[in-house]
Amino acid sequence: MKIKTIIVDDEPHAIEVIVKYLENFPEIDVVTTCSDGISAFHTLQQKNIDLMFLDVQMPGITGVELLKSLKNPPKVIFTTAHSEYAVEGFELDAIDYLLKPVSFYRFLKAMDKIFVKLGDNKLKTVISETSSSTELNKFLYLKVERKTVKVNVKDIYWIESIKDYVKVILADKVLVSKQKISLLEELLPEEQFCRIHKSFIISTQKVESYYTYAVEILGKELPIGRNYKQQALKCLQAV
Known part of the structure; x- marks a missing residue:
C-alpha cells in the first residue's frame, strides 16, 4: 500500500x-x-x-x-x-x-x-544499523524477496543495475533487490566505492586490473562509461 x-x-x-x-x-x-x-x-x-x-x-x-x-x-x-x-x-x-x-x-x-x-517495518528497504554515519557506512540492509538481508559493505565486489533492480555481487553469492542504484551510491562510503557506469558501482579495493575503458574484478570485465571516465580513473589511481 x-x-x-x-x-x-x-x-x-x-x-x-x-x-x-x-x-x-x-x-x-x-x-x-x-x-x-x-x-x-x-x-x-x-x-x-x-x-x-x-x-x-x-x-x-x-x-x-x-x-x-x-x-x-x-x-x-x-x-x-x-x-x-x-x-x-x-x-x-x-x-x-x-x-x-x-x-x-x-x-x-x-x-x-x-x-x-x-x-x-517491511517498507524499509535500506536502513542503517545505528544512528552514526560511521556505522551507516559498514552495513546495508537489502530487501531480498521476502526477507531483509544484512550485508557488510567490505564483502561487496560490485553492484549492477538492471531496470528497477540491483544485483549485489559478493564472493560467494549474488543478491537481487528491488532498489535504485542511485540510493546505494548515496549510502556506500566514497573512499571504498566508485560509480564507473550508469549501471555499475565497484569496490575499488576489489579491482584486479583496469584500463581506460574497463575494470576487471573476479575475472569479469566491467565497462567504464564515457560520462564516468574521469571520475572512475581518479578513484582507481587513488587506491
Missing part, C-alpha cells in the same frame, strides 16, 4: 530535492506539491494524505499555523532553514525536523522514523 504524500514549500528547489530523494522509495506516492499553506490546506481537505513534508516559513500562513488548523493532520516532517522552530515543531507531534540544506543521510533517518511510526 502506497504512502500518500504531499510536499509543501515556497522554494521550488527545496521541493525538487525532496522529490528526488523520494524517488528512491517505491512505497511513497507523491500526490502533489504546494507552494503555500492555503493551497495545501485545500488539498488536505480533498485528499487522504498520510505524510506531509512541510516548510515552516511560507507566505500567507506558516507551516506551523497550517498544522494547527488541521483537525486530523497527516504525519509531518518539518523542513526549514531555521533551527529555532524545532521545539515548537516537536510539540505539534512532528515525526522529524529537517534543516536545509537536507542531506540524503539525514533524510534517510527521517524516512526510517516514518516507516516505524506507520507500523510497517
